[in-house]
Amino acid sequence: MRRVLVPVTLVTLFIVAIQLSVFSGLRFAGVVVMIVWLWPLAMGLAGLTVLSLWCALVAGVFFDTHASTPFGLTAVVALLLAYGASRLGREGVGDLDSAAWWVTPLLAAAAGFVAPALFVGASFFTFNFSLWRDSLFAAMVVNAIAFFVLARPMARLARWVGNLGGSRR
Amino acid sequence: MAVVATILVLYLTTGVASGLRGGANIVITPFSWAVNTIARPIGHMLAGTVNYSDVVAQNEKLRYQLGRAQERANEGWSYFRQLQQITTELEVPFVGSLSTVAAQVTTLSPTNFSATVGISKGRNSGILVGMPVVANGGLVGRVIATTTNGATVRLITDTASSVGVTLKTGRATLIVSGRGLNNGLGATAVPLGTSIGPGTKLSTDGLNGALYPAGLPVASVKTVSLTPGAATYNLTLQPAANLRDLSYLDVVIWEPAA
Numbered sequence: 177m178r179r180v181l182v183p184v185t186l187v188t189l190f191i192v193a194i195q196l197s198v199f200s201g202l203r204f205a206g207v208v209v210m211i212v213w214l215w216p217l218a219m220g221l222a223g224l225t226v227l228s229l230w231c232a233l234v235a236g237v238f239f240d241t242h243a244s245t246p247f248g249l250t251a252v253v254a255l256l257l258a259y260g261a262s263r264l265g266r267e268g269v270g271d272l273d274s275a276a277w278w279v280t281p282l283l284a285a286a287a288g289f290v291a292p293a294l295f296v297g298a299s300f301f302t303f304n305f306s307l308w309r310d311s312l313f314a315a316m317v318v319n320a321i322a323f324f325v326l327a328r329p330m331a332r333l334a335r336w337v338g339n340l341g342g343s344r345r
Numbered sequence: 346m347a348v349v350a351t352i353l354v355l356y357l358t359t360g361v362a363s364g365l366r367g368g369a370n371i372v373i374t375p376f377s378w379a380v381n382t383i384a385r386p387i388g389h390m391l392a393g394t395v396n397y398s399d400v401v402a403q404n405e406k407l408r409y410q411l412g413r414a415q416e417r418a419n420e421g422w423s424y425f426r427q428l429q430q431i432t433t434e435l436e437v438p439f440v441g442s443l444s445t446v447a448a449q450v451t452t453l454s455p456t457n458f459s460a461t462v463g464i465s466k467g468r469n470s471g472i473l474v475g476m477p478v479v480a481n482g483g484l485v486g487r488v489i490a491t492t493t494n495g496a497t498v499r500l501i502t503d504t505a506s507s508v509g510v511t512l513k514t515g516r517a518t519l520i521v522s523g524r525g526l527n528n529g530l531g532a533t534a535v536p537l538g539t540s541i542g543p544g545t546k547l548s549t550d551g552l553n554g555a556l557y558p559a560g561l562p563v564a565s566v567k568t569v570s571l572t573p574g575a576a577t578y579n580l581t582l583q584p585a586a587n588l589r590d591l592s593y594l595d596v597v598i599w600e601p602a603a
Binding site for chain 1: 369370372373376377379380381384385388452453454455456457458459461463489490497499503504505525526527528
């Protein structure tokens with residue numbers, strides 16, 4: 177576990193950098209695709225519970241340092257997604273080899289649809305009641321589509337990185 | 346767990362976060378640099394291949410606009426001198442008499458839920474939290490966070506942003522609120538007696554305790570509609586500055602009164 181923590185952290189930091197440098201400027205219908213949420217989700221679907229939670233925390237916290245939204249919100253949403261996905265991943269749901277090809281993308285799309293709403297919902301706990309006004313539905317739809325498309329390559333990357341330490345789960 | 350997460354978020358939003366942000370920025374910078382080094386040339390190559398004719402057309406248009414702007418600047422110089430004299434005599438802060446710091450836009454808002462930009466100048470250049478930012482012919486926003494060599498500017502279209510404005514006639518004041526990066530600006534509960542219509546220009550009011558000095562162009566009215574069930578207007582506004590195409594901007598060296 178300790179051996180794999182270093183490459184997982186490094187890849188996560190690269191994912192955050194790609195999010196900030198590429199995806200945040202590449203808006204679809206004015207919406208940013210949040211790969212910092214997809215990455216821990218993919219880790220979770222690969223059945224790597226602890227690593228997915230770690231990825232969620234690192235990706236969320238580092239992303240939040242660059243956003244002016246309440247600090248920690250992205251991390252909280254990422255943690256929720258990672259935990260939910262890892263529960264499914266442990267049951268083998270969304271496994272790239274055994275499940276049908278569309279299962280992983282569909283689960284990711286559902287998560288991509290729910291994640292922006294979770295973010296806005298979580299923002300109410302920080303007494304911030306204005307976030308829902310800014311294209312929430314567009315963010316949900318675009319992220320669902322993007323997560324559907326990117327889910328399989330991201331899941332392959334997650335499985336590869338997770339296996340670097342030599343053990344799964 | 347939810348309670349702990351909530352407490353953690355609340356804790357981190359009340360000040361400790363700024364220190365953490367600075368530290369985490371230092372960690373992520375080498376990774377961002379590596380990604381930029383790889384991604385930028387590829388992006389530029391693709392964009393250049395697809396949009397070359399657009400770039401040429403845009404360049405010609407910009408040259409024409411620059412020429413016109415220079416012409417107007419020459420004409421406006423005498424008016425500016427007069428205005429400066431009057432505002433000085435009346436002790437009214439006016440942006441024309443304030444100094445500015447030019448900065449380059451380095452990052453766009455990384456998230457769907459805030460309209461912000463990162464700029465290339467920070468505390469070392471005298472930029473402080475609360476200073477107004479102008480560009481492309483109008484108010485852009487205000488500085489909400491600074492580092493030694495960078496700052497974050499909250500755009501006026503951010504849902505957390507509101508600006509006190511006055512009509513061109515100076516007779517009425519309104520509060521203009523951001524509706525998100527993709528939705529522009531709006532004002533609600535505008536009294537029916539207000540003389541306002543499409544095209545009416547709005548600028549900062551500079552009232553006592555205002556967040557912005559007087560006279561900064563903010564927006565023009567796009568549509569006027571009656572508020573359902575109330576005797577007031579709702580306004581849809583077009584920002585005076587082109588917020589979608591920000592490359593350089595000016596930070597006005599002015600702080601709101603304490």
